[in-house]
Amino acid sequence: MKKNALRIGAVLLSSALLSTLVAPAHSHVSVVPGVSAAGNTTDALTVGRNNTINFRVGHGCSLEKDVIHPKTRKVVASAAIDKFATQAFTVTIPKSAMGEAGATFPRPAFVPGWRTTAKKNEDGSVTIKWRAISNDFALPNGPAGDTGASMYFDFGVRVAFSSATRGQRVSFVAQQTCLVDLPRANGFPASKLPIYETWDGTADGADTVLDNNGRGPAPTVTVNP
Ligand SMILES: [Cu+2]
Numbered sequence: 661m662k663k664n665a666l667r668i669g670a671v672l673l674s675s676a677l678l679s680t681l682v683a684p685a686h687s688h689v690s691v692v693p694g695v696s697a698a699g700n701t702t703d704a705l706t707v708g709r710n711n712t713i714n715f716r717v718g719h720g721c722s723l724e725k726d727v728i729h730p731k732t733r734k735v736v737a738s739a740a741i742d743k744f745a746t747q748a749f750t751v752t753i754p755k756s757a758m759g760e761a762g763a764t765f766p767r768p769a770f771v772p773g774w775r776t777t778a779k780k781n782e783d784g785s786v787t788i789k790w791r792a793i794s795n796d797f798a799l800p801n802g803p804a805g806d807t808g809a810s811m812y813f814d815f816g817v818r819v820a821f822s823s824a825t826r827g828q829r830v831s832f833v834a835q836q837t838c839l840v841d842l843p844r845a846n847g848f849p850a851s852k853l854p855i856y857e858t859w860d861g862t863a864d865g866a867d868t869v870l871d872n873n874g875r876g877p878a879p880t881v882t883v884n885p
Pocket residue numbers: 661662663687688689718719
């Protein structure tokens with residue numbers, strides 16, 4: 661989606677206030693600091709403390725172009741109307757959030773009904789993936805009914821910000837995978853077409869490729885100085 665996220669200028673705010681200022685947008689994917697066992701949200705973004713952060717998914721996937729059935733050539737999903745449930749969510753934790761040596765593996769929160777995997781990448785970063793074990797557990801775009809509002813969910817991860825991140829912005833590439841049903845047709849078995857919302861950029865509005873992989877800003881936090 662290419663909604664403009666609300667942006668707040670932080671020029672006049674003290675550093676104490678700054679620690680609470682993270683990705684104010686209500687939609688897209690943003691980082692929300694977790695509450696520590698001591699009951700504060702400062703530890704989450706402070707080097708050397710328990711850095712528990714949550715990735716808030718604000719809505720499901722939209723289409724950039726209609727999905728045409730490969731066999732019948734009929735429109736099976738409309739870009740103007742249809743939204744899709746999130747079946748999988750991935751987030752990549754950079755080495756700068758994996759301790760001083762870049763070797764403290766992130767600890768994903770358990771989400772009932774979702775299977776969790778963690779994979780180490782070539783560059784030493786770790787990608788965490790949560791996948792709904794069935795359609796019933798997928799995160800819907802919105803509640804059933806007629807209000808048209810979307811739903812959100814927070815995927816938690818405990819990371820370990822390294823000293824080098826003090827006062828710095830740290831971004832986490834994230835991606836939602838949704839599935840479009842392609843019904844069975846003459847010689848064509850029923851199947852599912854994956855579509856994506858990829859959060860790996862710095863700004864909205866740059867995605868002009870109609871590939872049903874929407875691109876948006878990466879969730880980002882500023883670590884306390
Ligand atoms: Cu959005």
